[in-house]
Amino acid sequence: MMSKTHIAVGVAAALAAAPASTEGLSYALMGGAAGSLICDIDRSSERPSRDVKQGWAIAFTVFFAGFMHKSYAYWQTFKAENLLENPLRLVYLGLLIVLFLIAINGAHRGFSHSLLMFAASSVLIFLINRQTSLFYAIGFLTHLIIDLLNKKPVRIFYPAKGVCLGWFYADGIANRVLLLSGCAACAALFVIKFQVYGNILQVIR
Numbered sequence: 199m200m201s202k203t204h205i206a207v208g209v210a211a212a213l214a215a216a217p218a219s220t221e222g223l224s225y226a227l228m229g230g231a232a233g234s235l236i237c238d239i240d241r242s243s244e245r246p247s248r249d250v251k252q253g254w255a256i257a258f259t260v261f262f263a264g265f266m267h268k269s270y271a272y273w274q275t276f277k278a279e280n281l282l283e284n285p286l287r288l289v290y291l292g293l294l295i296v297l298f299l300i301a302i303n304g305a306h307r308g309f310s311h312s313l314l315m316f317a318a319s320s321v322l323i324f325l326i327n328r329q330t331s332l333f334y335a336i337g338f339l340t341h342l343i344i345d346l347l348n349k350k351p352v353r354i355f356y357p358a359k360g361v362c363l364g365w366f367y368a369d370g371i372a373n374r375v376l377l378l379s380g381c382a383a384c385a386a387l388f389v390i391k392f393q394v395y396g397n398i399l400q401v402i403r
């Protein structure tokens with residue numbers, strides 16, 4: 199499916215799983231946006247298409263919307279004294295970058311779309327910043343599930359051969375239905391969860 203669809207569905211799933219707090223929503227936006235599109239990092243090595251460029255622009259926007267919301271808490275993770283206190287975090291960050299570099303150079307729907315990449319990147323993100331990791335994993339899984347519906351095989355069990363259900367074309371009617379449902383779910387969840395959060399605040403006050 200197209201990048202926008204992956205982001206809409208992935209972020210909606212992350213928002214659904216997020217606790218109804220500003221913090222939960224921030225981490226859901228960051229993790230959901232990153233996880234839902236990171237698999238397609240393998241489309242960036244060739245000349246990126248319009249869909250790829252639009253996708254990354256939207257993913258970064260959503261990521262930073264979450265980041266701005268809770269930037270103070272997030273930066274605590276990467277503060278020099280915290281990194282020195284736990285220098286292993288730098289090692290995990292380095293390993294994550296190496297993993298992404300391997301993924302970027304692979305064939306489309308190869309290693310970057312595998313359970314191996316899912317497990318390795320989710321564990322590393324958990325070790326770097328555990329609040330974001332659950333939502334990253336959810337976003338990643340929605341991407342794999344959506345791609346499996348397509349006609350092009352996905353090497354989910356890498357290095358084994360690719361599999362797919364072959365039901366839909368990536369840019370056909372299913373893509374549009376999923377995109378619209380994902381956007382509607384995101385909007386509804388925002389209203390519902392913020393409403394819940396507002397109510398909790400009222401009760402406390």
Ligand SMILES: [Zn+2]
Pocket residue numbers: 237238307311341345
């Ligand atoms: Zn994909």
